[in-house]
Amino acid sequence: MHRAFPIALFAAFVVLVAGSCGPDEAERAAAAEEARIAAHADSVMLAESMYSLAAFDTISWASPDSAISRGSTVWNYSCLKCHGREGAGDGGAVQRGDTIRPPSFLTDDWRFADDHEGLRRQVFTGTAEGMPHWGFYGLKLRDIDAVAHFIREDLRSR
Ligand code: HEC
Incomplete structure (x- = not known):
């Protein structure tokens, strides 16, 4: 009993110091x-500086349908989870x-209803507010072009 008392006192001291020093869980999460x-x-910003309109010039499609079909696959894999199946902005993931x-x-x-070029640019660069920059995250320029065709010529015309 006599020996346990200083140990308990020390343990209480450690708990007290650890609890009062340093950022708490919420502060650490906010900083992260x-x-x-x-x-x-x-x-x-880097993606914006890398974006090149000319790089899209070499892309051609066998038919409008082949662009839309490829774009639909890209949409399902990379966009649908945030933007929702029909593009209404009602996907599950939030920022x-x-x-x-x-x-x-x-x-x-x-804003991109009649702006294919602007749409591809936006998909390539993303936004600072939570839209991924697909020019970096593994979408080929061809896939960015395809998904832009799909959004404007299929999703929006349903
Ligand atoms: C992790 C979730 C997420 C994924 C995945 C995602 N987006 Fe987004 N996207 C967002 C958010 C959030 C915004 C709104 C950003 C803002 O307000 O700055 C946005 C904005 C956009 C915009 C701008 C729309 C406008 O009217 O200003 C376009 C275009 C777009 N996304 C296309 C796509 C395409 C195409 C894909 C798939 C290749 C995709 N997004 C995948 C989250 C996502």
């Missing part, structure tokens, strides 16, 4: 999230604790 966002913004969701692609005044 900030670092992740900053790193993502850096690579969006930053559900504060950032993808917009719907289906509205009449959608």
